Amino acid sequence: MVALLPDAAAGHFNLGLALGRLGPAHLQDTIAELEKAHQMAPDFPGVNNALCWRYALMWRPEKAMPFCDRAVELDPSGASHDSRGVARAQLEDIEGATADFQYFLDHYHPGNSEAAKRLMTTRRAWLRALQAGENPFDAATLADLARE
Helix, strand or coil: CCCCCCCCHHHHHHHHHHHHHCCHHHHHHHHHHHHHHHHHCCCCHHHHHHHHHHHHHCCCHHHHHHHHHHHHHHCCCCHHHHHHHHHHHHCCCHHHHHHHHHHHHHHCCCCCCHHHHHHHHHHHHHHHHHHCCCCCCCHHHHHHHHCC
């Protein structure tokens, strides 16, 4: 789609997501495609959330936060709160991260698949850790998330 419609934000967004699934070796290409999509469609919630998520996984929460905040403004479903919660935890904003994960758990409805159940279980564990004053995000956790 990008070759046929190089000015279509959706093509760059989808290519960025696909590259992200190929693993860390494609991280820079992933970011480049998502940034192109963002330049074309700065108010597209999915692009903002994807950039929030990717920068958080790269342990660059300061870079992630503007995208995170915009994604949350544009998307009331809860999915963007999940991404912002990771970035906030990295910034030691435990109260903000806790609020984001609670919002996610209250508002996001991924279905009943095994993957959805694991997602919700993981987020509940993160929330409990944050409520106990612990930060559940370390390099190994972020690497696991990058493989999801």
